Amino acid sequence: xxxxxxxxxxxxxxxxxxxxxxxxxxxxxxxxxxxxxxxxxxxxxxxxxxxxxxxxxxxxxxxxxxxxxxxxxxxxxxxxxxxxxxxxxxxxxxxxxxxxxxxxxxxxxxxxxxxxxxxxxxxxxxxxxxxxxxxxxxxxxxxxxxxxxxxxxxxxxxxxxxxxxxxxxxxxxxxxxxxxxxxxxxxxxxxxxxxxxxxxxxxxxxxxxxxxxxxxxxxxxxxxxxxxxxxxxxxxxxxxxxxxxxxxxxxxxxxxxxxxxxxxxxxxxxxxxxxxxxxxxxxxxxxxxxxxxxxxx
Numbered sequence: 502x503x504x505x506x507x508x509x510x511x512x513x514x515x516x517x518x519x520x521x522x523x524x525x526x527x528x529x530x531x532x533x534x535x536x537x538x539x540x541x542x543x544x545x546x547x548x549x550x551x552x553x554x555x556x557x558x559x560x561x562x563x564x565x566x567x568x569x570x571x572x573x574x575x576x577x578x579x580x581x582x583x584x585x586x587x588x589x590x591x592x593x594x595x596x597x598x599x600x601x602x603x604x605x606x607x608x609x610x611x612x613x614x615x616x617x618x619x620x621x622x623x624x625x626x627x628x629x630x631x632x633x634x635x636x637x638x639x640x641x642x643x644x645x646x647x648x649x650x651x652x653x654x655x656x657x658x659x660x661x662x663x664x665x666x667x668x669x670x671x672x673x674x675x676x677x678x679x680x681x682x683x684x685x686x687x688x689x690x691x692x693x694x695x696x697x698x699x700x701x702x703x704x705x706x707x708x709x710x711x712x713x714x715x716x717x718x719x720x721x722x723x724x725x726x727x728x729x730x731x732x733x734x735x736x737x738x739x740x741x742x743x744x745x746x747x748x749x750x751x752x753x754x755x756x757x758x759x760x761x762x763x764x765x766x767x768x769x770x771x772x773x774x775x776x777x778x779x780x781x782x783x784x785x786x787x788x789x790x791x792x793x794x795x796x797x798x
Contacts, residue, residue, distance in 0.1 A: 503548050505535070509675055509721060510731050513539030518546070522714045525759045527560050532716035534709075542727035543699055545716045551673040557718055558631065581747050586617045589693075592743065593618070593662050596691045596793050602661035605685060608668030609646050612638030619644070626660075628652055657684050664693045667789070670719045679735045683796060692737065692794040695745060696723045701788040702776035703753050712755035713748075713788065725785045728792055738797045744780050744787035749773040752788050 507514050519536040523529065533546040549557065594600050601622040606615050609627035611634050619625045619642075627646035629635050635646040663686055672678045686692055697713035698704070699722045704711045714722060723731075729739050750773035757769045773788070780787040 503550060503673075505544060505546060508537035508540060508542055509544050510542035510723075510727050511537060511540035511734075513537055515539045519543060520709045522709045522711075522716045523759070524557065524716050524718075525712075526715070526718075527557050530717075534714060534716065534722065537727070540727045540730040541724045542730075543722035543724075545714075545720055545722075548717045548720055554673070554717070555631075581751070585745075585747060586614055589614060589664075589666070590617050590621055592791070592793075593623075593664070593691075593693065594621075596693070596741070597662050599661055603659055603687075604662040604664065605655070605660045607649070607652065607663065607665045607682075608671070609638065609644070610634050612642045612644040612646060614664070614666065615644050615646075616642040623662075626655070652678070652681055652685075655685055658687050658690075660685050661687050661690045662693065663690065666693075666695045667697070669694050670696050670721050670723065673720065675721065675731075676735070679731060679737070683735050683737055686796060688796065690795070691740075693791055694728070694794060695789055695791045696728070697748070697752070698724065698785070698787055698790050700724050701749065701786055702779050703749050703756065703772050703788050706772050707753070707756040707760060710756050710760040712752045712759060725790065728790075732792075732794055733797075736797050737794050739792050740795050741793040742784050743791040743793065744777075744784050745789040745791060746777055746780075746787070749776040749780070749788035 508516050515538040516535050518533050520534050521531050522534055523531055534543050535546045536543050604618055604623045605626045607628050609615050609629045612627060615625045615627045627638065627644055628649045628651060629646040630649040638644040638646045663682055682692055725742060732739055750770060753769035753773040757765045776788055
């Protein structure tokens with residue numbers, strides 16, 4: 502068990518308990534979420550050690566590893582994914598100014614995104630900690646994903662694009678990882694980090710039942726300000742923030758289940774819609790944000 506005496510993002514000791522959230526996916530255990538007054542990051546306190554966290558991913562409902570389509574929400578996830586994969590391809594092409602090159606996807610899961618990029622002409626490398634997900638990537642898309650530990654063995658300044666789609670919040674070695682991401686990024690490359698945003702409207706409504714807290718798998722809970730602090734510490738700069746419009750609806754549907762024991766689709770839709778309306782005027786309020794990052798010049 503890891504107990505933080507200082508903020509894992511900025512190292513400040515100005516930290517305090519904020520709320521308690523339940524692991525609704527695997528253990529049903531309660532975990533404390535703490536808040537940092539200095540950088541505004543939140544983090545899950547008393548998390549399992551890296552070698553023990555795997556047990557908390559052992560669920561057929563964990564869609565990024567299992568690719569399951571069981572249940573209405575997972576079916577909806579797969580239907581929406583076809584659109585989001587195309588949007589991610591366009592985003593990477595636009596922000597890198599390239600239509601081919603070397604791309605690294607960290608936490609590639611079962612390989613759907615890398616398959617999209619590969620078909621579009623990119624040379625792809627995938628890293629994934631879960632062996633079952635790696636095997637499924639090979640089976641589904643003939644993608645040979647590698648264990649995540651190999652990130653420290655890759656060639657420096659090799660990648661025109663590095664993507665982490667809802668991955669950074671899972672990484673125990675936070676600062677070591679960000680340092681290595683910078684090392685792997687080409688001089689004019691772009692780093693794309695997508696994470697949930699606890700400052701969103703849906704997070705404010707659902708509080709401890711907000712599905713994107715996802716304790717204890719989510720070790721950190723970022724705000725836009727805390728992400729900027731983290732990147733700045735490692736010589737990186739947040740250039741843009743892009744909203745992930747569908748996440749507010751998906752997260753709200755899961756949150757309704759956690760809050761009421763059943764899904765209220767109408768309520769979830771309305772909360773997701775209001776969240777997106779607020780986001781329309783301020784992209785820093787989206788349920789999830791894609792941070793587009795470069796090396797600081």
